[in-house]
Amino acid sequence: MEYSIGDFSRITRLSIKTIRYYHETGLLLPTRIDNDNSYRFYSEKLLDRVRIIKKLKNMDLSIEQIKEALENYTDDTDIAVFLETKLIEVKNKIDNYKRVQREIESIIKFKNQIKMNNLNHDVQIKQIDEILIASIRFKGIYSDVGSYFGKIFRIAGRNVSGAPFSMYYDEGFVEEHADIEVCVPLKKEIMKEGIECKTLPGGKAYTIIHKGSYDTLGESYKKLTDKINNDGVKMKTPSREIYIKGPGMIFKGNPNNYLTELQIFVEE
Amino acid sequence: MEYSIGDFSRITRLSIKTIRYYHETGLLLPTRIDNDNSYRFYSEKLLDRVRIIKKLKNMDLSIEQIKEALENYTDDTDIAVFLETKLIEVKNKIDNYKRVQREIESIIKFKNQIKMNNLNHDVQIKQIDEILIASIRFKGIYSDVGSYFGKIFRIAGRNVSGAPFSMYYDEGFVEEHADIEVCVPLKKEIMKEGIECKTLPGGKAYTIIHKGSYDTLGESYKKLTDKINNDGVKMKTPSREIYIKGPGMIFKGNPNNYLTELQIFVEE
DNA sequence: TTGCTCCTCACGTCACGTGAGGTGGC
DNA sequence: TTGCTCCTCACGTCACGTGAGGTGGC
Numbered sequence: 001m002e003y004s005i006g007d008f009s010r011i012t013r014l015s016i017k018t019i020r021y022y023h024e025t026g027l028l029l030p031t032r033i034d035n036d037n038s039y040r041f042y043s044e045k046l047l048d049r050v051r052i053i054k055k056l057k058n059m060d061l062s063i064e065q066i067k068e069a070l071e072n073y074t075d076d077t078d079i080a081v082f083l084e085t086k087l088i089e090v091k092n093k094i095d096n097y098k099r100v101q102r103e104i105e106s107i108i109k110f111k112n113q114i115k116m117n118n119l120n121h122d123v124q125i126k127q128i129d130e131i132l133i134a135s136i137r138f139k140g141i142y143s144d145v146g147s148y149f150g151k152i153f154r155i156a157g158r159n160v161s162g163a164p165f166s167m168y169y170d171e172g173f174v175e176e177h178a179d180i181e182v183c184v185p186l187k188k189e190i191m192k193e194g195i196e197c198k199t200l201p202g203g204k205a206y207t208i209i210h211k212g213s214y215d216t217l218g219e220s221y222k223k224l225t226d227k228i229n230n231d232g233v234k235m236k237t238p239s240r241e242i243y244i245k246g247p248g249m250i251f252k253g254n255p256n257n258y259l260t261e262l263q264i265f266v267e268e
Numbered sequence: 269m270e271y272s273i274g275d276f277s278r279i280t281r282l283s284i285k286t287i288r289y290y291h292e293t294g295l296l297l298p299t300r301i302d303n304d305n306s307y308r309f310y311s312e313k314l315l316d317r318v319r320i321i322k323k324l325k326n327m328d329l330s331i332e333q334i335k336e337a338l339e340n341y342t343d344d345t346d347i348a349v350f351l352e353t354k355l356i357e358v359k360n361k362i363d364n365y366k367r368v369q370r371e372i373e374s375i376i377k378f379k380n381q382i383k384m385n386n387l388n389h390d391v392q393i394k395q396i397d398e399i400l401i402a403s404i405r406f407k408g409i410y411s412d413v414g415s416y417f418g419k420i421f422r423i424a425g426r427n428v429s430g431a432p433f434s435m436y437y438d439e440g441f442v443e444e445h446a447d448i449e450v451c452v453p454l455k456k457e458i459m460k461e462g463i464e465c466k467t468l469p470g471g472k473a474y475t476i477i478h479k480g481s482y483d484t485l486g487e488s489y490k491k492l493t494d495k496i497n498n499d500g501v502k503m504k505t506p507s508r509e510i511y512i513k514g515p516g517m518i519f520k521g522n523p524n525n526y527l528t529e530l531q532i533f534v535e536e
Numbered sequence: 537t538t539g540c541t542c543c544t545c546a547c548g549t550c551a552c553g554t555g556a557g558g559t560g561g562c
Numbered sequence: 563t564t565g566c567t568c569c570t571c572a573c574g575t576c577a578c579g580t581g582a583g584g585t586g587g588c
Contacts, residue, residue: 006541016542021578037586038543048520055518059375060368063577075525076516080379087372090365097362100328104355107327111348248344250323252316257343274567284568289552305560306569331551 001044002031008042012050027053027067059083060090102158107249110163119259123208123227128263130202132188134159134195135167137181148182155195161187163245167238181238203236205263209244213255217241217262224264233266269312270299276310280318295321295335327351328358370426375517378431387527391476391495396531398470400456402427402463403435405449416450423463429455431513435506449506471504473531477512481523485509485530492532501534 009016022028023040028049030040049070056066065082073079134156136148149164162185169179189197206228210220228235244259277284290296291308296317298308317338324334333350341347402424404416417432430453437447457465474496478488496503512527 004541015578017579018577020543025577034542039541039586040543052518058368059371060365074519075521076375076518077379077513077521079518080376083372083375087369087376090369090372094362094365094369097328097358097365100326101355101358101362103323103327104351104358107344107351108348108355111345245345250320250344250347251342253343253345272567283552285553286551288569293551302568307567308569 002041003044005030005040005042008046012047012054014050022053022063025063025067027063027070059086061086106157110248119209121209121211123206123223126205126207126263128202128205128265131200132186132197133183133200134186134190134192134197135181135183136195137179139177139179141176141178142180145180145182149184152182152184152195155192156184156186156190159186159188159190160184163242165240165242167240169238171237203265204268205240205265207261207263210258210260210262211256212258214246214258214260215255217260220260220262224262228264228266236265236267239264270309271312273298273308273310276314280315280322282318282322290321290331293331293335295331295338327354329354374425378516387477389477389479391474391491394473394475394531396470396473396533399468400454400465401451401468402454402458402460402465403449403451404463405447407445407447409444409446410448413448413450417452420450420452420463423460424452424454424458427454427456427458429453431510433508433510435508437506439505471533472536473508473533475529475531478528478530479524480526482514482526482528483523485528488528488530492530496532496534504533504535507532 003011005016005019008014009019012019014022019028019040019042023030028046031043031046032041033039034041052070053066056069061069069079069082073082134152136152138144138148145166152164153160164182164184167181167183169181183200186197191197206224208220208224210217240261240263242261242263244261245253246258246260247253271279273284273287276282277287280287282290287296287308287310291298296314299311299314300309301307302309320338321334324337329337337347337350341350402420404420406412406416413434420432421428432450432452435449435451437449451468454465459465474492476488476492478485508529508531510529510531512529513521514526514528515521
């Protein structure tokens with residue numbers, strides 16, 4: 001039997017354009033071409049060639065590679081060697097897309113966490129749970145915090161389970177040589193060079209959610225301290241600044257929308 | 269600071285061609301273009317834009333999508349919604365390449381098994397181990413075997429652990445209504461509609477490896493039967509035909525290279 | 537004449553890479 | 563003059579899809 005291109009297309013489920021393109025590339029030559037009107041005709045025997053072409057396309061071979069395979073191999077055993085190289089390529093693609101997936105998920109994850117937070121901007125008194133963290137403690141200035149977070153995220157990466165925060169061990173504000181620890185909450189314990197992994201104890205804390213630039217954090221610290229002093233309780237160090245929403249991993253965002261929870265622990 | 273395209277390229281690790289292309293598409297406009305020689309100049313401030321572009325490229329966004337993102341979003345939270353769609357795309361790509369991986373592995377797997385077989389073409393007496401299989405038993409003609417294997421492979425697919433074989437329950441050759449069971453060895457038990465899963469007992473068998481077309485199987489059957497009769501032992505049914513190397517999943521291959529192991533079990 | 541099937545160009549896609557041919561200042 | 567840095571076309575990639583404009587037989 002001989003089929004017109006339309007019939008052959010319907011049988012093989014290849015588009016007419018595709019069949020013509022396969023002709024052009026030499027992958028699938030018509031059995032006969034009409035002298036008068038240049039119509040292409042395809043024999044029944046070519047159906048098996050199409051089956052092989054489709055099978056190899058499903059294995060991500062290019063048209064050139066399929067042509068080569070059809071010219072050089074007649075046996076699954078022969079082509080297996082070639083497919084082993086292909087397999088490595090495919091595995092690399094999978095790994096690469098998995099990396100992309102992790103990148104995207106790391107952005108989305110933080111978004112969801114922000115949603116979960118309530119947005120009461122008053123001073124609150126909370127019982128804070130103990131928490132597993134990775135951290136780096138250093139002496140320096142406040143603006144160093146960013147680069148230490150960069151480091152900690154690179155190392156802890158996938159295992160981070162929540163918003164990063166920092167802890168301040170000094171009693172008051174210290175310009176230089178401030179004693180600071182940058183921390184990220186972890187899903188599970190990890191052992192990696194350059195960071196410490198430990199469980200922070202919980203306790204009773206006065207907290208407030210600060211909205212806006214870090215330059216204006218002082219205002220919220222004032223509210224906290226006033227309330228604590230008013231209540232006549234005694235502060236403990238370190239205090240915590242939880243960066244619920246700060247500069248993102250992609251965009252810096254508008255500082256006016258930054259959210260930072262301040263936590264000052266008190267004696268119970 | 270203002271950088272020439274060469275300097276900017278060295279700093280950003282983007283090729284000059286890429287930078288020019290980003291200009292053309294409007295993704296990254298130079299800060300200034302020299303009136304005389306059309307040289308492009310880039311300010312230091314653009315480095316942050318490049319950082320974002322690279323980050324979003326790593327998340328598999330197209331240039332158009334990156335442009336859109338840079339126009340519409342200023343915050344990681346905003347872009348997260350868009351990234352969720354992207355995440356689905358990426359996951360689909362991963363699934364697709366995993367399917368490709370399985371397809372390729374199924375071809376390679378069989379090749380390796382063939383290598384492992386020894387190629388003694390004499391009659392041998394072997395102790396066959398018991399084996400876990402999926403099977404379909406039917407009454408029909410020999411040429412039906414192929415389509416039943418198609419079915420069994422579609423269902424058992426991934427769990428197949430070796431060459432397929434068939435078992436013949438009739439005492440001698442039967443033209444029509446032959447009592448045949450098609451089988452594939454399994455890695456582990458599976459419960460799926462349309463196939464039976466069971467463990468075949470082992471036993472003592474006379475075996476021979478037949479090389480060539482199935483049309484000439486008779487010759488090897490003769491050698492086997494002659495030897496068995498000579499030894500004065502008693503045959504048991506069913507006998508087995510193990511298709512070590514037959515028509516492949518891609519190519520039919522040359523029948524002269526087909527390898528089939530015949531096994532006739534005997535009483536011990 | 538209309539409708540159907542087929543044909544051959546030519547152009548677009550996506551993110552650049554690869555030249556060719558030319559300029560301007562040291 | 564040579565070498566270097568930059569420029570602007572134009573073309574190629576991969577596997578087709580989308581027309582436009584035309585043909586031939588019922």
